[in-house]
Amino acid sequence: xxxxxxxxxxxxxxxxxxxxxxxxxxxxxxxxxxxxxxxxxxxxxxxxxxxxxxxxxxxxxxxxxxxxxxxxxxxxxxxxxxxxxxxxxxxxxxxxxxxxxxxxxxxxxxxxxxxxxxxxxxxxxxxxxxxxxxxxxxxxxxxxxxxxxxxxxxxxxxxxxxxxxxxxxxxxxxxxxxxxxxxxxxxxxxxxxxxxxxxxxxxxxxxxxxxxxxxxxxxxxxxxxxxxxxxxxxxxxxxxxxxxxxxxxxxxxxxxxxxxxxxxxxxxxxxxxxxxxxxxxxxxxxxxxxxxxxxxxxxxxxxxxxxxxxxxxxxxxxxxxxxxxxx
Amino acid sequence: xxxxxxxxxxxxxxxxxxxxxxxxxxxxxxxxxxxxxxxxxxxxxxxxxxxxxxxxxxxxxxxxxxxxxxxxxxxxxxxxxxxxxxxxxxxxxxxxxxxxxxxxxxxxxxxxxxxxxxxxxxxxxxxxxxxxxxxxxxxxxxxxxxxxxxxxxxxxxxxxxxxxxxxxxxxxxxxxxxxxxxxxxxxxxxxxxxxxxxxxxxxxxxxxxxxxxxxxxxxxxxxxxxxxxxxxxxxxxxxxxxxxxxxxxxxxxxxxxxxxxxxxxxxxxxxxxxxxxxxxxxxxxxxxxxxxxxxxxxxxxxxxxxxxxxxxxxxxxxxxxxxxxxxxxxxxxxxxxxxxxxxxxxxxxxxxxxxxxxxxxxxxxxxxxxxxxxxxxxxxxxxxxxxxxxxxxxxxxxxxxxxxxxxxxxxxxxxxxxxxxxxxxxxxxxxxxxxxxxxxxxxxxxxxxxxxxxxxxxxxxxxxxxxxx
Numbered sequence: 169x170x171x172x173x174x175x176x177x178x179x180x181x182x183x184x185x186x187x188x189x190x191x192x193x194x195x196x197x198x199x200x201x202x203x204x205x206x207x208x209x210x211x212x213x214x215x216x217x218x219x220x221x222x223x224x225x226x227x228x229x230x231x232x233x234x235x236x237x238x239x240x241x242x243x244x245x246x247x248x249x250x251x252x253x254x255x256x257x258x259x260x261x262x263x264x265x266x267x268x269x270x271x272x273x274x275x276x277x278x279x280x281x282x283x284x285x286x287x288x289x290x291x292x293x294x295x296x297x298x299x300x301x302x303x304x305x306x307x308x309x310x311x312x313x314x315x316x317x318x319x320x321x322x323x324x325x326x327x328x329x330x331x332x333x334x335x336x337x338x339x340x341x342x343x344x345x346x347x348x349x350x351x352x353x354x355x356x357x358x359x360x361x362x363x364x365x366x367x368x369x370x371x372x373x374x375x376x377x378x379x380x381x382x383x384x385x386x387x388x389x390x391x392x393x394x395x396x397x398x399x400x401x402x403x404x405x406x407x408x409x410x411x412x413x414x415x416x417x418x419x420x421x422x423x424x425x426x427x428x429x430x431x432x433x434x435x436x437x438x439x440x441x442x443x444x445x446x447x448x449x450x451x452x453x454x455x456x457x458x459x460x461x462x463x464x465x466x467x468x469x470x471x472x473x474x475x476x477x478x479x480x481x482x483x484x485x486x487x488x489x490x491x492x493x494x495x
Numbered sequence: 496x497x498x499x500x501x502x503x504x505x506x507x508x509x510x511x512x513x514x515x516x517x518x519x520x521x522x523x524x525x526x527x528x529x530x531x532x533x534x535x536x537x538x539x540x541x542x543x544x545x546x547x548x549x550x551x552x553x554x555x556x557x558x559x560x561x562x563x564x565x566x567x568x569x570x571x572x573x574x575x576x577x578x579x580x581x582x583x584x585x586x587x588x589x590x591x592x593x594x595x596x597x598x599x600x601x602x603x604x605x606x607x608x609x610x611x612x613x614x615x616x617x618x619x620x621x622x623x624x625x626x627x628x629x630x631x632x633x634x635x636x637x638x639x640x641x642x643x644x645x646x647x648x649x650x651x652x653x654x655x656x657x658x659x660x661x662x663x664x665x666x667x668x669x670x671x672x673x674x675x676x677x678x679x680x681x682x683x684x685x686x687x688x689x690x691x692x693x694x695x696x697x698x699x700x701x702x703x704x705x706x707x708x709x710x711x712x713x714x715x716x717x718x719x720x721x722x723x724x725x726x727x728x729x730x731x732x733x734x735x736x737x738x739x740x741x742x743x744x745x746x747x748x749x750x751x752x753x754x755x756x757x758x759x760x761x762x763x764x765x766x767x768x769x770x771x772x773x774x775x776x777x778x779x780x781x782x783x784x785x786x787x788x789x790x791x792x793x794x795x796x797x798x799x800x801x802x803x804x805x806x807x808x809x810x811x812x813x814x815x816x817x818x819x820x821x822x823x824x825x826x827x828x829x830x831x832x833x834x835x836x837x838x839x840x841x842x843x844x845x846x847x848x849x850x851x852x853x854x855x856x857x858x859x860x861x862x863x864x865x866x867x868x869x870x871x872x873x874x875x876x877x878x879x880x881x882x883x884x885x886x887x888x889x890x891x892x893x894x895x896x897x898x899x900x901x902x903x904x905x906x907x908x909x910x911x912x913x914x915x916x917x918x919x920x921x922x923x924x925x926x927x928x929x930x931x932x933x934x935x936x937x938x939x940x941x942x943x944x945x946x947x948x949x950x951x952x953x954x955x956x957x958x959x960x961x962x963x964x
Binding site for chain 2: 452494
C-alpha cells in the first residue's frame with residue numbers, strides 16, 4: 169500500500185484502468201498536454217497517446233455529447249468537467265441523453281460514461297469555482313453519483329464507476345484533493361456502490377454526510393467526545409445508489425440524526441435523507457432531524473471570513489449536536 | 496378562562512374512547528366532579544366528571560365518535576378565576592390579570608390523593624399527555640405499556656426522552672411490576688400493602704383492569720403476533736380482531752409466556768351442596784330477587800381457603816412474593832364478544848348470600864357493559880365457572896399477575912364408592928371436579944394441593960343447615 173493524496177489516487181486509478189482496458193479514454197479541457205488543471209490526468213497523454221487522452225474545446229456540452237457517442241460506439245469515456253460550476257452547458261446531454269438511454273432503449277443500451285467533476289468550496293474559488301451541484305443530478309433518475317472522501321475510496325469508487333455500464337457522476341472535492349492523504353491499496357481495488365461507511369461509531373447521535381463534510385463531521389465528533397457525546401459519523405460514499413440500510417441501522421440505534429452537507433440547504437441531498445428518515449423511520453426518532461448545510465445564498469463569497477461563515481463548520485455541527493442531545 | 500376537557504385514559508393499555516352520551520349540552524352549567532359525559536372503551540364504560548366548574552361552552556366530539564386518549568373533547572368556560580378561587584381578593588381592573596393566582600388556585604392546592612380513587616380524568620394524566628413526546632418515545636410507551644405521565648422527563652421542558660423511558664422500563668422490569676396502572680390504588684389499598692414494600696412498588700402493584708382469565712384449551716394460544724404465512728382460502732370468512740379480542744389475546748399470551756404454570760384437579764363430592772342449594776333456592780329467590788347458584792358456595796369455600804393459604808393469594812415480583820392483604824375475587828363472565836373478569840372486592844368479608852348478590856350484580860353490569868374501572872381492578876385470585884359450558888376438566892390460564900386460578904367444572908351424578916358403617920358401597924353422588932392452575936415460581940404442588948384440598952373439604956362439609964347469611 170502506498171500513501172497518496174486524492175488527486176494522486178485519481179491519476180493512478182485512471183492510469184491503471186486505461187492500462188487494464190483499452191476502451192477507456194479520457195476527454196476534457198486541458199486533460200492532455202497540461203495534465204489537467206488539478207494535475208489529475210498528468211502523464212496520461214504521454215503514456216496512452218492523444219487518441220485516448222483528448223484535449224477538448226471549452227464546450228462542456230460537446231465534451232459530454234462526444235463521450236456519450238463514444239460510449240455508444242463501444243468505448244468507456246471518462247469525461248472531466250474542469251469545475252462543477254461549468255457543468256450547466258452539459259445539462260441537456262447528461263440529463264436528457266445519458267441518464268435516459270437505458271430506459272429509452274428498453275434496456276438495450278447503457279451509457280457507460282464517467283463524468284469526473286471537481287467541486288466544492290473552501291478553496292477561495294468564489295462564485296465560479298466553488299459550487300456544489302450534486303443535488304441537481306441526484307434528482308434525476310438514471311444517474312449514479314459517487315462522492316469519495318478518502319484516497320482509498322477514490323480509487324475503489326472510480327474503478328467501479330469506469331466499469332459500470334451506466335453513467336456515473338464522480339464528484340471530487342477540490343479542498344480534499346491535496347489535503348487528505350491515506351493508504352491506497354495496490355493493484356485491483358474496487359468498491360461496490362451503495363455501501364456507506366461508518367467512519368466513527370457512536371451511540372448518541374448519527375451524523376450522515378459525504379465528501380469534504382465527512383472530515384468536518386469527524387472533527388466535530390472528536391470535540392463532542394470530549395463532552396461525552398458519542399457521535400456516529402456515516403460517510404455515504406455514493407449518493408445514488410443510497411445505502412439506506414446503514415443509515416437506518418445507525419439512526420434506529422441513536423434515535424437522533426444530523427444530516428450534514430455543503431450544498432445549499434433547500435432541496436439538498438440531505439433534505440432527501442431527512443425525508444426518508446421521517447417517512448420510514450418515524451417511530452425510531454427521539455428528536456427532530458437536523459440539517460446542517462450552507463445557507464440559501466446564491467454563491468460562496470470570495471472573502472475569507474465570509475467563505476468560512478458560508479460553509480458548514482465544526483462549531484455548527486457541535487452546536488447542533490448539543491441541541492439534539494439535550495432535546 | 497377556557498379549560499379543555501380531554502379524553503381520559505380509562506385503564507392501562509387503553510388508547511382511545513368513544514363518546515356514548517353527553518350528559519350536558521353546550522350552555523349548561525357544570526360543577527366540578529359532576530358527570531359530564533359517558534365514555535365507552537373496549538374495557539369499561541364510565542361517566543367522566545368535569546375537572547372544573549363552569550359552563551360547557553363547546554362539544555368537540557359528538558356522540559358515537561371515537562378519539563384518542565388526550566384528545567380535547569369539549570371546552571368548559573370556567574368561572575372568573577377570581578370569583579371561583581378567591582372571591583374577595585384581586586379587584587377587577589387593577590391592571591394585573593390574576594392569571595397566575597388562578598392557575599395556582601386551580602392546580603396548586605389540589606391534593607392528588609383527593610382524586611385518585613380510580614376515576615378517569617384526574618387532571619394529571621391529560622396534562623402529562625399534553626406534553627409533546629417524540630415518535631420513538633410514543634412507540635416505546637406503547638410497546639412497553641408505559642403511562643408517560645408516570646415517567647420523569649429530563650429532556651427539553653421536561654420532555655420524556657428515549658433514555659428516560661428505557662431507564663423507567665428497566666427499573667420496572669427489574670421489579671417485575673405488572674403493566675403500568677394509570678390509576679393509583681386507593682389509600683386503603685396502599686395502606687394494606689406490606690409496609691416493607693417500597694412505595695413505588697406499592698403504587699404500581701395492584702393488578703389493575705385486567706379482565707380476562709379464562710379457559711383456553713391448552714396449547715391454543717391466541718397470538719398477539721399475526722401468524723406468518725396464514726392465508727385465507729376461498730370461502731373463508733375473515734373478521735378483523737375486535738379491541739376486546741385483541742386485549743384478551745395479549746393477556747393470554749403474556750400469561751402463557753411469563754408464568755410457568757402447573758395444574759392439578761381434585762374431585763369433590765358436592766352432594767351436600769346440591770341438597771343445600773335445593774333446599775334454599777326458592778326462599779332465596781323470594782327474599783333476594785336473584786337466583787342462588789352454586790357459584791357463591793364455591794366462592795365462599797375459595798375465599799376461606801385463600802385466607803388459610805395466603806401464598807395462593809399472591810403475586811410474583813421477581814425478587815419477592817407479595818401476599819395480598821385482601822382477598823379480591825375475580826369472577827370470569829362470558830360476554831357475547833369476549834370475556835371480562837369483574838372483581839368482588841374484599842370477598843372474604845361476605846357471606847354466601849353477600850357473595851351471591853355481589854356476583855349477580857357484577858355479572859349483570861358486565862353483560863350490560865356498565866362496569867366501572869374499579870369493578871375490574873385489584874383482583875387477587877380468579878374463579879371461573881367452566882362447568883357452565885358443561886366442561887368436566889379444563890386447564891385455565893392464570894390471570895396475570897395473580898398466582899393461581901380455579902375452574903369449577905360441571906356437577907354430574909355418578910356412581911361412586913363410599914365408605915359406610917357396613918363397609919364399602921356404591922352410591923349415586925353429585926360430583927364436581929375442581930381444576931387449578933398455579934404459578935410454579937410462587938408455590939409448589941404441595942401448597943397448591945393444600946389449598947385445593949381445603950376448598951374440597953369445605954364443599955364436602957356443606958350440610959342442609961349450613962348458614963347462607
